[in-house]
Every structure is written in C-alpha cells, then in structure tokens.
Amino acid sequence: MLHERIPLLPSTIGTQREVVRLTYGPQGADMKVYLQASLHADETPAMLTAHVLRDLLQSLEDAGKLAATITLVPVANPIGLSQHVLGQFFGCFDLNSAANFNRGVARPKDVCARLEGRLRDDVVSNRRAIKDAMRALLDASPPATEFDSLRSTLLKMSCDADIVLDIHCSLEAVVHLYTDVEAWPRVESLARHLRSRAQMLFVGADLGLFIDWVRLAWADVRAHVGDRYPIGEGAVTAIIECAGERDVSYESARQQAQAIIAYLVERGAIRDTPSTPDALLHPATPQAASEHFYAASSGIVVYRARIGDVVEIGDAICDIVDPITGGTVTLRSGTKGVFYMRRAIRFITAGAEIGRVTGG
Ligand SMILES: [Zn+2]
Known part of the structure; x- marks a missing residue:
C-alpha cells in the first residue's frame, strides 16, 4: 500500500490541511478504481466503511489478489471535517462560501479538443489518451482557494478511474444508491450486494455532482468519437448512501465494505471467486420520478x-x-x-x- 499526503492550498496563514490517499495493487494497472468517503464531511458512516475497506484491501493486496490499481481516500473532506460551530457539525457546505461540497462541479470542457490526432485503432492506447486529456485539462486550471484545491485534488485522483464510487450517507435513510441510466446495467449488482432499498437513475442530467465530472467527460468523448475509434466503456460512477448519519456500526460498515469488494471482484479488479448477490429488493427508478x-x-x-x-x-x-x-x-x-x-x-x-x- 502506498500512503500519500497531498497538501491543500491553505485558507489562512498558519494552517495546512491535506488529503490522504491510500493506493493498493499494482501501480499503473490498466484498470483503476477510485473510492472516496465522506465528501460531505459529516456523513460519518461512509468513513467507517472506508476504515473496513482499508483492512480488506490490505489483506487482498497481501494475498496478491489485486488486478487493478485501487485508490482509497478514507477522509475526502478535511475542510468540512473541521467545521464545528457552537457544538454543531457543518460538513455539507463550505462555511466560507456556502458552497455545497458535492454540487457546482463544472462540466469538463475541451477534453475532445485535446484528443485531436491522438486516437487510433487501439482501444488500450485510446483509453490512455482520453485519461491523459482529462488529467491535462485539470492541470490547466490551477486552484486559487482551499475549497477549489480540495475539489481539484479529488478530481485529479479520480479522473482516470474506470470505477468511481463516492460513498456518502443521508439524514435518516435506508441504504440507497444513485447512478445514471447508461451505467445502471454495470451498477445493478453493486446495489444487490449492498442490499440497497432504492436506486435512483439520472437520465442525462448534469447536477454538478462530483461523479458528474468523469461521467460527463466520457459521455462527451463518446458523442464526439462515435464509431470512428474504439474507446471501450466509459467510467462506471455511483453514489452510495450508507443509510442515515447515525447508522454507525461495525456491522453495517462491514456489510457495505464487503459488498463493494464483491462488486470489484465481479468487475475484474480483484482476482477472487465471484459471489451471486440476492435479487434487488425494489426496482431502480428514475431520479426525476x-x-x-x-x-x-x-x-x-x-x-x-x-x-x-x-x-x-x-x-x-x-x-x-x-x-x-x-x-x-x-x-x-x-x-x-x-x-x-x-x-x-x-x-x-x-x-x-x-x-x-x-x-x-
Ligand atoms: Zn452526501
């Protein structure tokens, strides 16, 4: 496991926050998985799920079972994590700007322009070129504030991933999940492993979510390239909601972490025997409904x-x-x-x- 500390731009002199990235499996594998917890910093169950994931991923790495590069960010929002005012915890919105940490992510522009002349008849090199273009686009916009620095850091770590799982929770809730309708056939088994009780599917929406950046970058590239060059499937992206904010228990964290691992086995990121999850408890529905x-x-x-x-x-x-x-x-x-x-x-x-x- 590679342990890295990535410093953020400070908001004031005398302060310095950082994001910790844990990377498991072979570095630079063709397949990359990105997992982050508690972008909304007060959504504590997600962090406990990441804590369990950390141990599971380490065991799998020790056993030589990781086929993909798997990045885990167990605490995705050190800014929000420090926002305690008169005993209340404010982790969803940046207190300085009132911005929601998981909204207002600008749709990526110019990925297609950066691919001009770089695609050919080889899916592996094309995917590499697309991921390079996404990284270059983010590198071209250096952040100016601590908030932007956090967003930029997380996007740079996730933009080249084939699977992006953004782990949250809600207020009082059942385990549920959001993804887009195109990705749903590739996400359904994750919902089943999680024993998710509700699955909401976005249809062509741009809500400015964290996962929208990589999802829409791939969608734009696909629309631009059409059938001219092979590029394979776009990234699978989903938001997992680990029940409600007070549902913090080892039992539920273990169940959710094991579900994510079982899903990654199915997707080929982990070499292990796939398990068959139970049927969905309720059908997926359009988010707009x-x-x-x-x-x-x-x-x-x-x-x-x-x-x-x-x-x-x-x-x-x-x-x-x-x-x-x-x-x-x-x-x-x-x-x-x-x-x-x-x-x-x-x-x-x-x-x-x-x-x-x-x-x-
Ligand atoms: Zn959230």
Whole structure:
C-alpha cells in the first residue's frame, strides 16, 4: 500500500490541511478504481466503511489478489471535517462560501479538443489518451482557494478511474444508491450486494455532482468519437448512501465494505471467486420520478411513515403540529414507492424538505 499526503492550498496563514490517499495493487494497472468517503464531511458512516475497506484491501493486496490499481481516500473532506460551530457539525457546505461540497462541479470542457490526432485503432492506447486529456485539462486550471484545491485534488485522483464510487450517507435513510441510466446495467449488482432499498437513475442530467465530472467527460468523448475509434466503456460512477448519519456500526460498515469488494471482484479488479448477490429488493427508478416532500408550514414533524416503508398514493408521511394554534396538518404521498430518506431534526421551518419517496 502506498500512503500519500497531498497538501491543500491553505485558507489562512498558519494552517495546512491535506488529503490522504491510500493506493493498493499494482501501480499503473490498466484498470483503476477510485473510492472516496465522506465528501460531505459529516456523513460519518461512509468513513467507517472506508476504515473496513482499508483492512480488506490490505489483506487482498497481501494475498496478491489485486488486478487493478485501487485508490482509497478514507477522509475526502478535511475542510468540512473541521467545521464545528457552537457544538454543531457543518460538513455539507463550505462555511466560507456556502458552497455545497458535492454540487457546482463544472462540466469538463475541451477534453475532445485535446484528443485531436491522438486516437487510433487501439482501444488500450485510446483509453490512455482520453485519461491523459482529462488529467491535462485539470492541470490547466490551477486552484486559487482551499475549497477549489480540495475539489481539484479529488478530481485529479479520480479522473482516470474506470470505477468511481463516492460513498456518502443521508439524514435518516435506508441504504440507497444513485447512478445514471447508461451505467445502471454495470451498477445493478453493486446495489444487490449492498442490499440497497432504492436506486435512483439520472437520465442525462448534469447536477454538478462530483461523479458528474468523469461521467460527463466520457459521455462527451463518446458523442464526439462515435464509431470512428474504439474507446471501450466509459467510467462506471455511483453514489452510495450508507443509510442515515447515525447508522454507525461495525456491522453495517462491514456489510457495505464487503459488498463493494464483491462488486470489484465481479468487475475484474480483484482476482477472487465471484459471489451471486440476492435479487434487488425494489426496482431502480428514475431520479426525476422521486417525490420530494416540503413543509407547507412550520411546526413539529411527527413521522407516520417509517424509513423503508413502501407507501401508496394517499398514505400519510407525517403530521406537522403547530402547538401555538393547536392545528395539525397531515402530509400525504402523491406517489407509490419506497420512503427512502427523511430529515433528522423534528422541528421544521416552512418550505424545508421533509423526506423522499422513490416514485415509479
Ligand atoms: Zn452526501
């Protein structure tokens, strides 16, 4: 295992943060896997999953079973990890700029222009050229702030990966997963190994997510190249949501880490006997079909649906109780699907998000 410390640009004099990268398996293998945990720094279960992955990957490396270069970033956001204000932990947004650490990632431009004259009839050299072009594009935009430095560092470490798994969690939630509809046939078994209860598929969306950078870079190259040159499949990218933020246990972390390892065996990154996961618990659904509930008024949220429930149209999701007026408003689902996430704090302001159902 190669242990590297990559310094970030400091935000103020006298401070210096760093990202730690652990690399397992043969350096420079044709296949590369990138795993990162807790880009939203307060999503602690992801870090514990990475902790278990670390031991599993080390054992596999010692046994000579790694066929791919596997990069693990067990703590992807040292900026967010330090944001504690009056006892509250703010890890999703950069307190300096209000930017979400997993939004606003600019779509890559000019990858295709950088490939001019570099492709031929050899898939291996073409893939290398595409990955070189992605790296060169990122190198051409040096960061100016600590926030940009973190983003740039993580993108540079992941842009040449064939599999990118961004490990998060939600507030109160079942294990669920996001990927794009084109990648779904290659991601389905990951969802099955994870015993994921909801799989949301993006259709052609650019949400500015971390995984969108490499996903869209490949999509643009594919559209540009067409059938003129062989380039193989684009990168597989997915966001794994390790249940809710308080679901921190060795048991769940081990289950999730073992699921990721089983998936990497199937994808050929690890030389081991593949295992057959159980069938999906619920079918994948378009992300756009997911119903997001928002509070029409402020009050105490009393949930009537449990996380993981399959709700029907008209089923009660929650009540919002106003102890000043004595009124109670019941919020009902407009969709049939899995109630896969809900808020963690039980008092709500008007307009705030209450939870989500997958839809169909
Ligand atoms: Zn997150």
